Amino acid sequence: MKKRIFTYFALILMFSTVFMSPLSIVASEVTSDGQSIEVDEKLIKEAESKAAKEEAASEKAEAEKLAAEEEAASEKAEAEKLAAEEEAASEKAEAEKLAAEEEAASEKAEAEKLAAEEEAASEKAEAEKLAAEEEAASEKAEAEKLAAEEEAASEKAKAEEERHGFTLGIKNAVNVNNQKITADNAIEANETFILELNGHLTSDHNYRAEDKIKFNLPAGVTPSEPANEKLIAGNSAVANYTINNSGVVEIEFLETAEAVSKQNMALQVKVSFDTNYIEKNTKEAVINPIADDSTDCSYSSRREARVFFKY
Known part of the structure; x- marks a missing residue:
């Protein structure tokens, strides 16, 4: 071929x-x-x-094939680009979300830590405050206890200390006209008369403010009325005294008594005499010394008074 x-x-x-x-x-x-x-x-x-x-x-x-391939490639590339961008955006969003969650968790943990520290500090401060208050209360109670014990000891020592240097005795009995009651100036049996008492503070007395002496008037003597008077030594009130209807006399010394030395003071009581104590033959009554009827004889003299009555 x-x-x-x-x-x-x-x-x-x-x-x-x-x-x-x-x-x-x-x-x-x-x-x-x-x-x-x-x-x-x-x-x-x-x-x-x-x-x-x-x-x-x-x-x-x-050419069409190439154009189609290029277009497909371009579309694919664009799609891949978009997908990559979406993926990147998604990853970024996820990362930001995770970061935000981690930051929120961290802030929450920090806030909880601070809250716990503040609560612990508050509880500690409250505990310290309570402890301080308890300690202060304990110290106060202890101080009050000691003060009370000291005061009690002082009061006990004061009570136990023997008071001396005050004597109280009957000076005279006179009528309401302040005349001495004698056989020639006798009073009626139920007549009110004045019993004069004489108090004396010596130079070495140890009576202090609020020291008290309580005694009963001699037997047969009844106050005609209650009394609330001051006991005067010189120009100063050295004590307050009261006499109730039962014949109880209470003397409470003032602070001024502490400076008084070798001072006499007069106390006069309006009284009446129980006729059962009057001697019928002599028409007189002997008011015994206060010491014979007193619950505390350490301050009383032995002087008595004689009152003559028209009987």
Whole structure:
């Protein structure tokens, strides 16, 4: 079989286009054995046109394919880019979320820690305050206890200390006109008269403010009325004294008594006398010394008084 070889085909085609009519163009074709054959130009043109169209269609298809591939690649790249961006955004959002959660958790933990520290500090302060108050209360109670014990000891020592330097005795018995009652100046049996008592503070007395002396009036003597008076030494009141209806006399010394030395003081009591104590023959009554009827005789003198009655 003969092998066709087209030599210089393009050159022949060019010349045939320029110098020949389409209907009369004849191309020479050289075979492999050097022989020349004539070819119809129209057929060649049609073949070339068809080939060109096919080539153009092929190129177009190839171009469209490439465009489609490029578009697909672009779309894929865009999709991948969007996916990557979405993934990155998602990862970023997740990271920010985690960071926010960690920050919130950290802030919460810090707040809880601070709250716990504040609570602990508050509880500690409260405990210290309570401890201080308890200690202060304990110290106060202890101080009050000691003060009470000291005061009790002082009062006990004061009570146990023997008081001395005060004497009290009967000075006289006078009528309401301040006249001495004698046999020639006697009073009626139930008549009120005045019993004068005399008190004396010596230079070495140890009576202090609020010291008290209590005694009973002599037997047979009854106060005509209660009394609440001051005991005067010189120009100063050194004690208050009271007398009740039962004949109990109570003297309470004032602070001024502490400075008094070698001072006498008068105490007058309006009284009446029980007729059972009057001697019928002599019509007189002896008022015994206070010491004989007192519960405390250490301060009493031995002087007595005689009262004469019209009987």
